Amino acid sequence: MSATVAVSTRGIVKDFESGDATARVLHGIDLDLRAGELTMLVGPSGCGKTTLLSIITGILTPTAGTVNVYGVDLGSLRGQDKVAFRRARLGFIFQQYNLLPALTAAENAALPLVAAGLTLKDAVPRAAEVLRRMDMGAHLDKTPSHLSGGQQQRVAIARALVHGPQLVVCDEPTAALDAHTGLTVMETLREIALDPGRAVLVVTHDSRIFRYADRIVRMSDGRIESDQLNGETHHETTPPAAHWHAAARRRAAGVRDSLLDGASHA
Amino acid sequence: MGEIALRMLLGDRAKYLGLVFGITFATLLMSQQVSIFIGLMARTASQILDVREADIWVMDPRVQYIDEIKALPDKQLARVRGVPGVEWAVPFFKGLGVVRAPGGIMQQVILLGVDDATLTGRPPQMIHGRWEDLKQPDAMIMDRAGWEFTWPGEPFQPGRVIEINDRRVVVVGLAEASPPFVTFPVVFTRYTEALRLAPGERNRMSFVLARAAGGEDPKAVAQRITAQTGLQALTSQEFQWRSINHYLKRTGIPINFGITVVLGFIVGAAVAGQTFYLFVLENLRQFGALKAIGVGNRQILGMVLLQALLVAFVGFSLGIGLSAAFFEATSGVTALRGFILRTEVIAATGGAVALILAIASFASLRKVLVLDPAIVFRG
Ligand SMILES: Nc1ncnc2c1ncn2[C@@H]1O[C@H](COP(=O)(O)OP(=O)(O)OP(=O)(O)O)[C@@H](O)[C@H]1O
Ligand SMILES: [Mg+2]
Numbered sequence: 001m002s003a004t005v006a007v008s009t010r011g012i013v014k015d016f017e018s019g020d021a022t023a024r025v026l027h028g029i030d031l032d033l034r035a036g037e038l039t040m041l042v043g044p045s046g047c048g049k050t051t052l053l054s055i056i057t058g059i060l061t062p063t064a065g066t067v068n069v070y071g072v073d074l075g076s077l078r079g080q081d082k083v084a085f086r087r088a089r090l091g092f093i094f095q096q097y098n099l100l101p102a103l104t105a106a107e108n109a110a111l112p113l114v115a116a117g118l119t120l121k122d123a124v125p126r127a128a129e130v131l132r133r134m135d136m137g138a139h140l141d142k143t144p145s146h147l148s149g150g151q152q153q154r155v156a157i158a159r160a161l162v163h164g165p166q167l168v169v170c171d172e173p174t175a176a177l178d179a180h181t182g183l184t185v186m187e188t189l190r191e192i193a194l195d196p197g198r199a200v201l202v203v204t205h206d207s208r209i210f211r212y213a214d215r216i217v218r219m220s221d222g223r224i225e226s227d228q229l230n231g232e233t234h235h236e237t238t239p240p241a242a243h244w245h246a247a248a249r250r251r252a253a254g255v256r257d258s259l260l261d262g263a264s265h266a
Numbered sequence: 267m268g269e270i271a272l273r274m275l276l277g278d279r280a281k282y283l284g285l286v287f288g289i290t291f292a293t294l295l296m297s298q299q300v301s302i303f304i305g306l307m308a309r310t311a312s313q314i315l316d317v318r319e320a321d322i323w324v325m326d327p328r329v330q331y332i333d334e335i336k337a338l339p340d341k342q343l344a345r346v347r348g349v350p351g352v353e354w355a356v357p358f359f360k361g362l363g364v365v366r367a368p369g370g371i372m373q374q375v376i377l378l379g380v381d382d383a384t385l386t387g388r389p390p391q392m393i394h395g396r397w398e399d400l401k402q403p404d405a406m407i408m409d410r411a412g413w414e415f416t417w418p419g420e421p422f423q424p425g426r427v428i429e430i431n432d433r434r435v436v437v438v439g440l441a442e443a444s445p446p447f448v449t450f451p452v453v454f455t456r457y458t459e460a461l462r463l464a465p466g467e468r469n470r471m472s473f474v475l476a477r478a479a480g481g482e483d484p485k486a487v488a489q490r491i492t493a494q495t496g497l498q499a500l501t502s503q504e505f506q507w508r509s510i511n512h513y514l515k516r517t518g519i520p521i522n523f524g525i526t527v528v529l530g531f532i533v534g535a536a537v538a539g540q541t542f543y544l545f546v547l548e549n550l551r552q553f554g555a556l557k558a559i560g561v562g563n564r565q566i567l568g569m570v571l572l573q574a575l576l577v578a579f580v581g582f583s584l585g586i587g588l589s590a591a592f593f594e595a596t597s598g599v600t601a602l603r604g605f606i607l608r609t610e611v612i613a614a615t616g617g618a619v620a621l622i623l624a625i626a627s628f629a630s631l632r633k634v635l636v637l638d639p640a641i642v643f644r645g
Contacts, residue, residue: 050640050643050644053643054640054643057558059558059638059639059640060640080562080564083557083560083561083562083563084560084562085560086558086559086560087559087560087561088560090560092555092558092559092642094555094558094642094643095643096551096642098551098552098554098555098642100270100273100274100277100552100555101277101278101552102273102274102276102277102278103270103273103274103277107270107273111270111556111559112559112560114267114269114270115267115556115559115560115561115565116560119269120269120270143277159559171643
């Protein structure tokens, strides 16, 4: 497992103003995400997980503190630069998929490439390639309304990976899915998202998917409570995910090659 | 992202059709009403322009427009002729007559009496016969509308006899005359013939038509006529605008048309604007996802404007097409004769449509551009 720090936050504080009252949602968060690892951010509702995720991705600006993503200080990026940074380096997976209803699965997955300047015609074959690796080859030309929730979330995963991002963030990726579908989606995510050059951050409530994590960060009330390799609490020498990890990495190699190839064009 | 924007728009069939319908409706209503209005105003003017030989109209000072007749005493003709710079001046009669069709139906007509010697004021364009035939005894030339009324469905045939104000006249020709504002048929006779046909008072001369001598400015000559005779002398163009201004100021016509046009604009703006706003609003999550993914505000702006542009183009084209089809289909209808879709009207309607969608996209763009991409993380 690589020890390269992909993302590090120091002293992140976030206040939300509502009227004349100010609510402090994050109280000084120090967090490191490592490349090649899947980190899960867990904790009770309202503890600030989504807020932290938004800050790490540059969507929200912290009240205080710094965010560093692969050597780039987000605080130093302005407007267009921040947008370009997100476009090139980040992949997003949302609870509500947020696919465009008018586009096919392959076209939806191709969006980050199109945003970067490719035509749909050039981008779609590369997105289709990613979808095929996820057993979605039969659904390339279907619109989201003709796909199940799990299939839609797979399209969203493809969209998050198609441009070969260095950081993939997922907010409650399984919350809208039934238990079984949630597990298979996580399996897919783990299989194709993990890469030595990529950090994956999953925010979740869903304890059934904890086993797919390399590292689990527990939050409560705007603070980090614990940050441990998965399985440490069980006093096992090898984290369960690590076994799985080795096999998955081999399976993912093929996909990665095509993705890295794609990223160099985007 | 243009391709994506168009796919988003076309993917929402119902909204797309609603948008196009709104713009089509607004375009049709505005272009058609403005065209009819301009056509009506032009009718007033075109009657004056039909008299090509004269460039000055002399009339009673109280006359405001072409259809208002205040007869002049005959001696005024000689006085106008005596003004320096007037090459010639002739009398012109304009009045109403009643035609009795063979079936007994009566129809009011506009009776024009043209100078016996020169036939100044004669029909501008003949369909059948020659205008010189007006010199024959009891001769009369009708316009197409008059013929269609009197002998509906029959081809033109010279020598038919009808009665005007119970006096017998012979039709010698068929003319194309500009339709008058009141849409009555137009009938041409010699001046003396018109006096014979029309019920008489002492003063009979409606206008004196004059021409400025070569090298003289008609406007200056007209002013000289006014100064010397106390009559109102206007160049053809001045008289045309005076007539149009009369209708603009003294009648409810411009207000009525104005209301319809404004209504077309408002309904179009409301329907299209509202639908477009809803369309953007419903896609807010999608736009939020695009922004999170790294689509910049400038790209989003381009997307929304492209969507507005497509709707504007399709709706406007359909609307103008329908409007043109309307005028094409009604070109044979006498009451709508001469109403055409002018390039200026098309351009102005295009401007109005652009304004509608500019407003609509501005309203919705604000929503998208200030949109917090964090919206997509909310469940
Ligand atoms: N834009 C905002 N304005 C004001 N308060 C906010 C805003 N966004 C979040 N909050 C508050 O910040 C706190 C943390 O919210 P956040 O969405 O980060 O929680 P979470 O851990 O993701 O919860 P959940 O598990 O329910 O998604 C909550 O109390 C929330 O009400
Ligand atoms: Mg949350």
